[in-house]
Amino acid sequence: MRKNVQKALSLALSMSMVCSLIAIDGNSYKNIVRADEIIAADEGSGSGEVEPEIDYSDLIKSDYNLLKGAGYTYSSKGQENTDTALTNGSLDGGFYNSKWGKDANQRVTITTDGIQEVSNLKSFLIFFNNANTYCKKFNIQLSLDGENFETAYESTDDFTEKVNELTVDKSNLTITQFKYVRINLLDGKKDYGYQIKEFAAIGEGENKTPNTANSSSELEEGLPVDESEFLATDYNLTYGAEYTQTSVGSQNFKVLTDGNVSGTEFVNTERNDDAKDQTFVIDIGREMSQKVSNIDYLQLYNVNDTTNVTDFEVSISLDGENYQTIGKYSGVEWEQTHYNVDLSEVTLEDFRYVKLHLINGNTGYGYQIREFAVMGKDKAYYPEVKDQTSLVSSSDKNLALNKTVYVSSTGENEGTDPTVLTNGNADAFWSSLWDATRTFEYVVIDLGKEVEPSLLSKVLVNFQNKVTYCKDYTVSVSKEFDEENPDEGFVKIGETKSIAWEVLQHFADPNGYVVTNLYDLPTEPIRYVKVYMNGHAAYGFQIKEIAVIQKTDITDATVDVTLDDELKATVSAKYSGTELVEGTDYTVEQTTTAEGIEVKLNGIGDFGGSVTKTIKAEDIAVSEAKNLTVEAIEANTLKVSFEGSNLPKEFAQVYDIYVGDKLVAENKEPGEYTFDKINAGNVTVKVVAKRGEVSSEGVSQETKISGIDISKFELFIGEIGHIYNGKEQTVPVTVKNGDEQLEEGTAYEVKYEDNVNAGTAKVIVNGIGLYEGKLEGEFTIAQANIEDDIIKKDFSNLAESYEYKVADIQPQIKMSQGDVYLSAMKDYEIVYSDNMNPGTVTMTIKGIGNYTGTIEKTFVITKRKLANTTIKTSFDANKQLNVLVQVPDNGRALTKDKDYKYTVATDATGNITITITGIGENCEGTVVKTIAAKDNPNRPTQKPTTTKVKVAKVSPKAKNVKGKKIKLSWKKIKGVKGYQVRYALSKGKLKKAKIKACKKNSYVIKKLKNKKYFVQVRAYKVVGKKKYYGAWSKVKSVKVKK
Secondary structure: OHHHHHHHHHHHHHHHOOOOEEEEOOOOEEEEOOHHHOOOHHHOOOOOOOOOOOOOHHHHOOOOEOOOOOEEEEOOOOOOOOOOOOOOOOOOOOOEEOOOOEOOOEEEEEEEEEEEEHHHEEEEEEEEOOOOOOOOOEEEEEEOOOOOOEEEEEOOOOOOOOOOEEEOOOOOOOOOEEEEEEEEEOOOOEOOOOEEEEEEEEEOOOOOOOOOOOOOEEEOOOOOOOHHHHOOOOOEOOOOOEEEEOOOOOOOOOOOOOOOOOOOOOEEOOOOOOOOOEEEEEEOOOOOOEEHHHEEEEEEEEOOOOOOEEEEEEEEEOOOOOEEEEEEEOOOOOOOOEEEOOOOOOOOOEEOEEEEEEEEEOOOOOOEEEEEEEEEOOOOOOOOOOOOHHHHOOOOOEOOOOOEEEEOOOOOOOOOOHHHHHOOOOOOOEEOOOOOOOOEEEEEEEEEEEEOHHHEEEEEEEEOOOOOOOOEEEEEEEOOOEOOEOOOOOEEEEEEEOOOHHHHHOOEOOOOEEEEEOOOOOOOOEEEEEEEEEOOOOOOOEEEEEEEEEOEEHHHOEEEEEEOOOOOEEEEEEEOOEEOOEOOOEEEEEEEEOOEEEEEEEEOOOEEOEEEEEEEHHHOOOOOOEEEEEEEEEOOEEEEEEEOOOOOHHHOOEEEEEEOOEEEEEEEOOEEEEEOOOOOEEEEEEEEEEEOOEEOOOEEEEEEEOOEEHHHOEEEEOOOOEEOOOOOOOOOEEEEEOOEEOOEOOOEEEEEEOOOOOEEEEEEEEEOOOEEOEEEEEEEEEOEEOOOOOEEEEOOOOOOEEEOOOOOOOOOOEEEEOOEEOOEOOOEEEEEOOOOOOEEEEEEEEEOOOEEOEEEEEEEEEOEEHHHOEEEEEEOOOOOEEEEEEOOOOOOEOOEOOOEEEEEEEOOOOOEEEEEEEOOOOEEOEEEEEEOHHHOOOOOOOOOOOOOOOOOOOOOEEEEEOOOEEEEEOOOOOOOOEEEEEEEOOHHHHHHOOEEEEOOOEEEEOOOOOOEEEEEEEEEEEEOOEEEEOOOOOOEEEEOOO
16 A cells, blocks of 8 residues: 555656756756746745756756766665666666665765766756655765765755755865765665665766766675565565465464565464464465475564564475475574575475464464565576467457456546457556445456357456556456356456565566466356456556457467487477477377377467377387497407387387397397307497387497417418519418417418518418417528529620720610519629720629629720711800810710820911821820811901992072972982982071971972071982982071062
C-alpha cells in the first residue's frame, strides 16, 4: 500500500508541473520562462533558489552537464534502484534509490573522466522523485584526489523537493579543479530510501572531456556488506515464493518471502507458549526448481527477543515428500541473520520445496519473523520467456482474440472499456473499481465455441504497472458461465503467485506478457476462461491484455533423429525454422522392435499432437566395440578385451577379431580373449562388430609383441671363394637351436651389408614370425686381378709412336669385366715414365680399389716436324711482327729459340717472307710463311694530291619591280652548276639570312614589304660529289616602293 501511495503522489506531482523551455547557445545557457508560467516569489520555496518550475531536460542531456555519463558509487541501494539513472542525462530513466529504512545517512560519489575547472562550474541540478523520498538536509562537495572534499553547496532549512537548481558557493573553496562530486544525504532514516532521478553539475562552457562510463554504478568499496540488500534480488532463491504455515497468529502478514525487512510487517504463528513446533513449507514453483549446488547460505530475521526462534531446522525437497536437511541451528541469538548450510549429506541435484521447521523459541505471542531466504552463489534460475506478441495478435493462436469479455467491475476514472482486454494489443487497459473494500476481481472470456482443453497451451496476462498488478491470481475454465453465480462450474488449471513485481517480471516476455502455464486440464470441452484476482489494488487491478494461446500442432515440425552407440535416440526438431526444446516443447517415446526403432514426439507446452519417425533395422548402423585393450602378456601371446554397447535384444551383435589381416576369432561376445603363436613385432588388432550380414568398419589398436630371441642361437656361414664381380654376393647360411635347424623365410630372413665391393661383407640374420632378435657373421670378397683373363683388355688405341706436342701423351685403353667397363682412377691407375719429350715411354697399368695386378706397355715420342704445325702471324700496336708456332692437336705453342727460330725478309714493295726452322731436341724441319704487301702495315706509302676548284664571282644588278618584288640579273658564268641568292633588311643579317637556289642567271624575290632590302648572289660548281662555292657578290640595296 505504501508503494502505491508513493507512486500516486509522484504521478500527481509530475502531472502538475509547469512546462518551460531552455535555450542553449554555443557558449552558455539561459532559462526562458513564459510570462504566464512564472510563479510569484512569495509563492515559492523561500530558499533563495530559482523559483519557477523549469523544464531542464535539454540542459541535463547537453554537454554543459559535466556529470552526464559519469560513473558513481553509493553507500546503499534500495529495492527500486535503477543502476544508471543518476547521471544518464534523463528524467525518464528511473531513479537512484538508497536502502529502505536505512538508519544511517547516505552518500553518492560521482567520478568524472577528466579534471574539471571550478571556474567553469555554474550550478548544480538535483531532481528528487517525490515529497516522500527527498532529502531536506544535504550538502554537495568537490574533490580533486577523491580523499579531501570541500563543500560547494549546503541546503537550507526551507529546502523542498521542488527546488532543482542549486547555486554553487565558491567562497570557501581552496581547490581550483575537481574530479569527484559527492552528495551527502543527512536526513537519517527514510522508509522508502532517498530517491533521486538525476543529479547534474552545469558548466559555463561545455565539457571538454566527455564521460565514457555510461553512468555505471556500484556499491562503494570499504563499506560493511548489508546482506539484507540481496533479499530483493535474484540471488534470493526463494524471493516471492508461495508458502504454507501450520498455524496463523493474530498479527500475521503474508511477507515471509517478500524480500523486505525494513517495514513493520511480519509472519506470526499461533500465540501459545506450547506451540513451539511450527513449520513453513515454501514452494519455489512448478518450473522453478533450483540447483542444490547453488545454495550459499540462509537468512532469517526475527522481529525482537520476545517472539524469536532459538532452534530450527531447514530441509529441501524436489517432490515435496522426501526432504534432506541442509542446516540445524540451536541456541541462536535473536539478532543473528546469517546461517551457514551443510550440503555434504545432500544427494539431491535440484530442489523445489524448502521446509523451515521451527523447534523452539518464544511463542507467547507466536513466532514473529520478518523474512526467511535461501541465498544463492549465483542468481536464481528462471525459465526463458520468448516474445509472445505475435501469438497475441494471431487469430490462429489466440483463442481470446476479439472475444466477449465479462468483468466483475469497471473503473470509473480510467480503464472503463473491458473490450480492450482481447483486442490483440497492449495499447490500452481495463481497470477494476478503486474501491478498497473489494477483496477480489475477475475477468471471464467467452471463447465463442467449445474447445478441447488439451489444445490450451497458456494464458498471457499483461498488467498496466507495478502499482496495479495482482500478486495472486488463478486461471480456471468452464463449459458454462452465469454472471449471477460466476464461480460455479469453473475448474482451476493454472495460477501465478508472486509477492514481488520484480519476480513476476521473470515470467513475462519483453513486452510485459506474463505466462501462466496450464496443468490438470479437464477432459470435457470448455468455452469460458476466467482470470480470478485475489485481493485489491489501491487504484484497481489494471490489465492491458489477456490472451488464451492454443498449442501448435507438432506434426508440422521438421524432425531429425540420430541414434547413439546404444541405439538411444537423440531428437532435433524445428518448427518454422525455430529449434524446439525437449522437455519444454515435446517429450520423446522410443519403441524398439526387430523391424526397427520407432521414435514418437508428443507436443507439450506450446505444442500439441504427436509425430512419429521410424528407422528401419536395415538402416541402423552396427555399433563399434568399446574400450578395446590389447596387451602382450608373454612371448608370442596377446590378451584382447573389449566391451559392447548396451543394445536392445532385437539388435544384439557379435564380434570378429583380427590380428593383422588374419581372422583369429569370430562371432564372439564382448569379453576377454587370449591368443598364442602370434608373430613378434608391431601388430594391429581389429575388432569388427556384426549384426546379421551387416559389419562395422571396426576399431583397432596397435601393440608390440615379443618373440623367441634368435640371437641366442648358432649361425653357420658356408665360405666360397668370392672374387669381386660388381654384383651383390651371398653365402649359404644355417641357423641352429641345438640340433634344431630353423627354416629361412619362416623363422628368419637374411640380409647383407657391404657385399658388393672387395673386402669384408656382413651377414645379418633377423628373426621373423615367432622369432625376434638377430645374428651377425662375415665373409671375404677378394680383388679381381687385371692380369687374369676375366678382365678383357683393349689396347687398340695405343700407337707405336706419337709426335712431340708440348704436353703429356696419355694413350686411351679399355678394360672390362663382363659387360662393365673399368673406370680409370677408380678401378685402375696408369703411371708413365717421361711421356712428354721425345724418347721411349713406359706405361704401367695398376689395379686399384676392387682390382689388383700390373700390366706394362711402351710407345715412342718423336720430334715434331714443323710441317705438322700451325703458323700464325700478326702485328702489334707498334706494327711489330709476331710469329706463333702451334701444335694443331691441342693448340699448345712451341717455344722460340728452344723449339724453333726464324728469319724475316721484306722486298721493295712491302712483301714479307718468313723462314722458320726446327731446333733442339723437340722439333725439326723448315717451313716458309709469306705476308702480302697489302697486309704489311710497314709497306712504303705515297703522298695524296689536292684538287683546287676556282669559281668566278657574280656581279648582279637589282631593281624594284611591280608587285613588291626585286628582280636580280647577272652575266652567266661558264662551267657553274647553279647560283644562290640571299637577302635581308640589313647588312648585318645577311650572314644568317635564308638562301635561295636557282639554275638561271636571274631571280625574282617576291612577297616583300615597302622597305629597303640588301641582296647578295654567288655561283657554285660540283666536282665529283662535292660542291665548290664562289665568293658572295657585293651587297646590292633596293628600296621596295611598288
